[in-house]
Amino acid sequence: MLKGFKDFIVRGNVIDLAVAFVVGVAFTAVVTSIVENIFNPLIAAAFDADSLDNSLVLTLGDAQLKFGAVIGAVITFLIVAAVVYFIFVLPINKMKEHAESRRKAGVVEEDAPATEIDVLTEIRDLLAKNNMRP
Structure with a gap:
């Protein structure tokens, strides 16, 4: 019974x-x-937002x-949508675009794990090298 619970948890x-929930x-x-703390006080100053709920x-x-x-x-x-987009989504998309452009340009980071294409390219090169020998 405890083994099943452990398997479920891990x-x-x-x-x-759990990580997604905490984040x-x-x-x-x-x-x-x-x-x-930033936008609501600006709205309150511009539109008298304290009484907006009781207006119209x-x-x-x-x-x-x-x-x-x-x-x-x-x-x-x-x-909220603007804050999420401009503070979180846009910078993350820019980082992804930058990484993708570096990958397409052939720039490989030292710590980057080998991809399937990298491994297949190595295998192709080794096979070609071995077949070229007399």
Whole structure:
């Protein structure tokens, strides 16, 4: 019974899921901090965001339609999306593009593991070398 539990815990996908969860929580904290401490004060200064939830209210009988709250949620979403894109996605994509261009140019980093193409190229070269001997 303990062996089965151990096998379950050390399986690669469980470990990957745990790491992804921890990184996601840390990522959420960073994005939330950026939005709350930088962008929300800017919005508050520009649009009087403290009262945005209570602005543009349409009353229909007992119901209240709070268009200002919806606009505030849309603004928050756009800010979070912009923070995620410009601080995380864009730099990572640039790093990937740089690494890909270096790989295409034939620049191999010393610590880079050999790829299947590298191994196949070595095998082809060795076979060609051995077949050339008299």
